Amino acid sequence: MSLRHALLGLLAEHPASGWDLSRRFDDVLGAVWPAGHPQIYGELRRLEQEAFIEVESEGPRRRKAYRITDRGLAEVRRWLTTVEVDHTMRLEALLRSAFFWLMTPDQLSDHLRREAAYYESVAASYRQLAGAKDRGEFGHSPQMEALRIAAEAGTRLNAALSEWATWALAHPISPPEPAAPFDPSEPGD
Amino acid sequence: MSLRHALLGLLAEHPASGWDLSRRFDDVLGAVWPAGHPQIYGELRRLEQEAFIEVESEGPRRRKAYRITDRGLAEVRRWLTTVEVDHTMRLEALLRSAFFWLMTPDQLSDHLRREAAYYESVAASYRQLAGAKDRGEFGHSPQMEALRIAAEAGTRLNAALSEWATWALAHPISPPEPAAPFDPSEPGD
DNA sequence: AGTAGACATGTTCTTAGCAACATGTCCATA
DNA sequence: TATGGACATGTTGCTAAGAACATGTCTACT
Numbered sequence: 326m327s328l329r330h331a332l333l334g335l336l337a338e339h340p341a342s343g344w345d346l347s348r349r350f351d352d353v354l355g356a357v358w359p360a361g362h363p364q365i366y367g368e369l370r371r372l373e374q375e376a377f378i379e380v381e382s383e384g385p386r387r388r389k390a391y392r393i394t395d396r397g398l399a400e401v402r403r404w405l406t407t408v409e410v411d412h413t414m415r416l417e418a419l420l421r422s423a424f425f426w427l428m429t430p431d432q433l434s435d436h437l438r439r440e441a442a443y444y445e446s447v448a449a450s451y452r453q454l455a456g457a458k459d460r461g462e463f464g465h466s467p468q469m470e471a472l473r474i475a476a477e478a479g480t481r482l483n484a485a486l487s488e489w490a491t492w493a494l495a496h497p498i499s500p501p502e503p504a505a506p507f508d509p510s511e512p513g514d
Numbered sequence: 515m516s517l518r519h520a521l522l523g524l525l526a527e528h529p530a531s532g533w534d535l536s537r538r539f540d541d542v543l544g545a546v547w548p549a550g551h552p553q554i555y556g557e558l559r560r561l562e563q564e565a566f567i568e569v570e571s572e573g574p575r576r577r578k579a580y581r582i583t584d585r586g587l588a589e590v591r592r593w594l595t596t597v598e599v600d601h602t603m604r605l606e607a608l609l610r611s612a613f614f615w616l617m618t619p620d621q622l623s624d625h626l627r628r629e630a631a632y633y634e635s636v637a638a639s640y641r642q643l644a645g646a647k648d649r650g651e652f653g654h655s656p657q658m659e660a661l662r663i664a665a666e667a668g669t670r671l672n673a674a675l676s677e678w679a680t681w682a683l684a685h686p687i688s689p690p691e692p693a694a695p696f697d698p699s700e701p702g703d
Numbered sequence: 704a705g706t707a708g709a710c711a712t713g714t715t716c717t718t719a720g721c722a723a724c725a726t727g728t729c730c731a732t733a
Numbered sequence: 734t735a736t737g738g739a740c741a742t743g744t745t746g747c748t749a750a751g752a753a754c755a756t757g758t759c760t761a762c763t
Contacts, residue, residue: 419667440599467689493666
C-alpha cells in the first residue's frame with residue numbers, strides 16, 4: 326500500500342491531476358511500482374477525504390488538480406523515515422530460473438540470450454538518462470537529483486540481471502541425470 | 515498468476531502436499547514470489563480440477579500428496595518456453611528513492627546505510643548457499659543446478675542494490691534550493 | 704457544422720493476495 | 734492420561750490490482 330505515499334510524494338513536488346499522476350507512473354515510477362488509473366483515482370479520493378490532499382483548481386474536462394496539505398506532507402515524511410522498508414520482491418524472471426532444468430539446453434540458452442538482451446537494453450536506457458542528468462540537461466533541483474539516484478539503481482539492477490543471464494549461459498545445466506549411455510571406449514569409474 | 519506454474523514446477527520434481535509446497539515457498543521461492551498457504555491450497559484445488567495434478571496418496575492428518583500429470587508437465591513446459599516473461603517489478607525500496615529529496619541529509623544517510631547493510635547480508639547468505647552447492651553439498655541433480663543459478667541471481671541482485679546504496683551515500687542531494695544564506699565573505703555571483 | 708482523436712475522469716466486475724480465524728491430528732513428554 | 738506443540742488443511746472476509754466499460758470535453762482539421 327505504498328501507492329498513497331507515492332502519490333503524496335509526487336504531489337509534494339507540485340500540484341497535479343489524476344491524469345498527470347497516472348502519466349508519471351506510466352513514465353517513471355511504473356518501472357518499480359505499477360499503478361493503473363482506476364487505482365490512482367480511487368486513492369486520490371480517499372486521500373482527499375482524509376485531508377492529506379485538497380483540490381487546488383478545477384480545469385476543463387472536469388480536471389481536478391490536487392495540492393498536498395501540511396498533514397499530507399508530514400505523512401510522506403513519516404513514511405519515509407519511520408516506516409520499515411518492505412523488501413518483498415516479485416520477479417517472475419527469477420522464479421522461472423528455479424525451473425530451468427525443465428527446459429532443453431537449446432530452449433534455455435535461447436531464453437537466457439533474450440533475457441540478457443532485454444535487461445541490457447533497459448540498463449542502457451537508464452544509463453543514458455543518468456548521463457543526461459549528469460550533463461545538467463534537467464536542471465539541478467533536489468527532486469531531479471533524487472531521480473538521478475533512482476536512475477542509478479535502474480542501471481545497476483538491470484545490468485546485474487543482464488550479467489547474470491550471461492553468466493548462466495556459460496553454466497549450462499547437465500542432462501537429466503545418470504542416463505549417461507554406457508560407452509565401452511571410456512574408462513570406467 | 516505464475517503461482518500455478520510454480521506449483522507445477524515444484525511438483526515436477528516429486529510429489530508433495532500443500533504443506534510441503536507452502537514450506538518450499540517460505541524457504542526458497544518466497545524470496546522472488548511470495549505465496550501464503552491459503553493461496554496455495556486454493557490453487558491446488560483448481561489444478562486438480564483441471565487435471566494438471568492428481569492425488570498421489572493420502573496420509574495422516576488429512577495429508578494429501580499431489581503428483582503432476584503429463585498434462586501438467588506439458589503445461590509448465592509450455593509456460594517456460596512460449597509464454598512471454600513478465601518483467602514487471604515492484605520494489606518499494608526503489609520507489610522510495612524517487613522521494614529521497616523529502617528527507618534530511620541525516621535521515622537519508624542513515625536510511626542508505628541500513629539498506630546497504632540489509633542487502634549485503636542477504637547477498638552474503640546467497641553467496642554462502644552458492645558456495646555450498648559448488649562444493650557439492652547438495653548433490654548434482656539438474657534441479658539443484660537450477661537453484662544454483664537462482665542463487666547466483668540472488669547474490670548479484672542484492673550485491674548490486676547494496677553497492678547502489680553505498681554509491682548513493684557518496685552522492686548526497688544538495689539542499690532544497692536557492693535558500694543559500696547570504697555570506698558577505700563569499701564573492702557574489 | 705461535423706468529426707476524429709487526444710484528453711480526462713470515472714465505475715464495474717473479477718481475481719489476487721493476505722491476515723485472521725477455525726478445526727482437527729499426531730507425537731512426545733510430564 | 735493430559736497437555737503442549739508441530740503438523741496439516743481449510744474458510745472468511747477485507748483490500749489491492751487491473752481489465753473492461755462508460756462518459757464526456759476540448760482541439761484541430763475538413
